[in-house]
Amino acid sequence: AGPLSRHFKSSGSLAAVMHDPWLPSPWVGQPKPLDPLACTPQLLIIGAMKGGTTALFHYLNGSQPAIHYPNGSKSHVDFKPRYHPSIIGTHVTKELHFFDKQPVRTQTPLYQQQYFASFPGVDALADQPLAGRCSYPAQLGLSSSSRPALVRMEATAMYLAHPSAAANVQRLLPQVRMVALLREPVSRALSSVNMLFQRSPEYAQLKPLTPEYTAAWKAYVVTELRRQLGILSDCFAKLTMGRPVHEQIDQCVFSPTGTLTGVLHVHVGLYAVHLERWLSHFAPEQLLIWSSNAFDERPQQHMDQLVHWLGLDPALTNSNSSSFQKLHERSYPAGSLPAALFQELVAFFQPHNERVCALLQGHGYGSLVQQLRRAWQLELAETIRTLQDSADDVSDVLPVM
Numbered sequence: 001a002g003p004l005s006r007h008f009k010s011s012g013s014l015a016a017v018m019h020d021p022w023l024p025s026p027w028v029g030q031p032k033p034l035d036p037l038a039c040t041p042q043l044l045i046i047g048a049m050k051g052g053t054t055a056l057f058h059y060l061n062g063s064q065p066a067i068h069y070p071n072g073s074k075s076h077v078d079f080k081p082r083y084h085p086s087i088i089g090t091h092v093t094k095e096l097h098f099f100d101k102q103p104v105r106t107q108t109p110l111y112q113q114q115y116f117a118s119f120p121g122v123d124a125l126a127d128q129p130l131a132g133r134c135s136y137p138a139q140l141g142l143s144s145s146s147r148p149a150l151v152r153m154e155a156t157a158m159y160l161a162h163p164s165a166a167a168n169v170q171r172l173l174p175q176v177r178m179v180a181l182l183r184e185p186v187s188r189a190l191s192s193v194n195m196l197f198q199r200s201p202e203y204a205q206l207k208p209l210t211p212e213y214t215a216a217w218k219a220y221v222v223t224e225l226r227r228q229l230g231i232l233s234d235c236f237a238k239l240t241m242g243r244p245v246h247e248q249i250d251q252c253v254f255s256p257t258g259t260l261t262g263v264l265h266v267h268v269g270l271y272a273v274h275l276e277r278w279l280s281h282f283a284p285e286q287l288l289i290w291s292s293n294a295f296d297e298r299p300q301q302h303m304d305q306l307v308h309w310l311g312l313d314p315a316l317t318n319s320n321s322s323s324f325q326k327l328h329e330r331s332y333p334a335g336s337l338p339a340a341l342f343q344e345l346v347a348f349f350q351p352h353n354e355r356v357c358a359l360l361q362g363h364g365y366g367s368l369v370q371q372l373r374r375a376w377q378l379e380l381a382e383t384i385r386t387l388q389d390s391a392d393d394v395s396d397v398l399p400v401m
């Protein structure tokens with residue numbers, strides 16, 4: 001028996017392996033090698049919010065989320081070997097929220113110093129990361145004479161949708177690599193509104209999934225999403241020719257100080273707007289884009305692709321360091337939302353989904369587009385099946401992708 005038949009025996013079917021729709025699609029272009037001497041962050045997980053960014057950060061970092069501070073802010077505890085020894089997360093919190101600020105703030109030296117000192121091996125007083133000078137303390141096991149590449153990373157899920165983030169990143173870290181996880185926008189919006197409901201002090205006294213909870217949840221979700229759909233539909237209705245869509249939408253929904261004016265749940269899923277903005281600042285080879293669903297289905301293959309894409313030695317990977325359990329998963333009241341809301345959400349997002357597919361196709365991400373179409377159709381069908389209050393046929397609501 002030759003190698004092929006051995007392969008058939010071990011994996012069931014070669015055809016199944018070759019056509020696995022959940023494997024990460026190939027990255028675009030040939031990225032420049034990382035700088036092994038850099039002590040600035042070299043990897044940013046930019047979003048999308050509710051796209052699985054917490055899981056990705058902690059799988060890589062061998063850590064888990066923890067709440068340490070009285071104000072509820074989050075940190076993490078490191079407890080396992082990192083997925084790859086050369087990739088290391090910020091030692092503070094997963095989300096540093098540095099680039100989703102006004103440019104005037106991100107250009108302040110003191111604020112930059114604080115940001116860089118949030119990463120392992122960077123001393124706020126002694127080091128000058130932008131000039132490539134860092135002290136590499138002993139606890140990292142690195143000496144200045146044998147500096148292996150150390151890819152420092154952080155994951156701020158709001159970067160993808162923030163109007164200033166791409167330009168801020170380009171100004172400070174023009175060579176940085178970024179990963180974005182794109183989740184089906186209706187399911188993502190529901191995940192986002194669900195989180196806010198569960199965090200809201202107003203509803204904190206309700207016992208989860210009781211009839212009172214479900215009634216309050218339904219009222220909140222329906223009102224909030226309809227309100228946001230209305231605001232964003234008005235913004236799109238006012239678009240004029242001659243200026244990029246992302247500039248006009250950003251202007252419509254962000255205050256002059258860069259605060260999003262109450263449309264978060266719907267706005268984050270407008271991936272065409274966001275990627276148009278990022279791709280106007282960065283070459284596609286700096287941006288690895290995944291389907292959240294595919295990442296969920298095949299986490300290890302995605303992590304291995306990331307290691308490969310960063311040009312790190314795959315032989316050093318600790319592939320059994322991560323159990324790949326879902327992180328930040330929340331419960332929902334089943335069968336509680338009207339079919340009409342789904343129809344409105346689906347109708348709203350459909351042209352934007354088409355626009356992002358065309359944008360990605362035009363930038364060389366053709367096989368990702370095929371994967372997203374399939375993944376989004378499946379996730380949307382599952383979300384509607386779970387949450388819709390009537391037994392209407394799901395296919396009545398689904399768009400043709």
Ligand SMILES: Nc1ncnc2c1ncn2[C@@H]1O[C@H](COP(=O)(O)OS(=O)(=O)O)[C@@H](OP(=O)(O)O)[C@H]1O
Nearest residue numbers: 049050051052053054055157191296326327329330
């Ligand atoms: N491995 C993996 N792959 C894909 N998706 C995953 C994964 N692990 C968790 N999840 C689901 O992602 C949702 C939370 O996303 P984030 O961690 O990005 O949220 S946040 O923006 O940091 O608040 C949250 O979705 P909901 O449960 O629908 O709220 C998680 O269940």
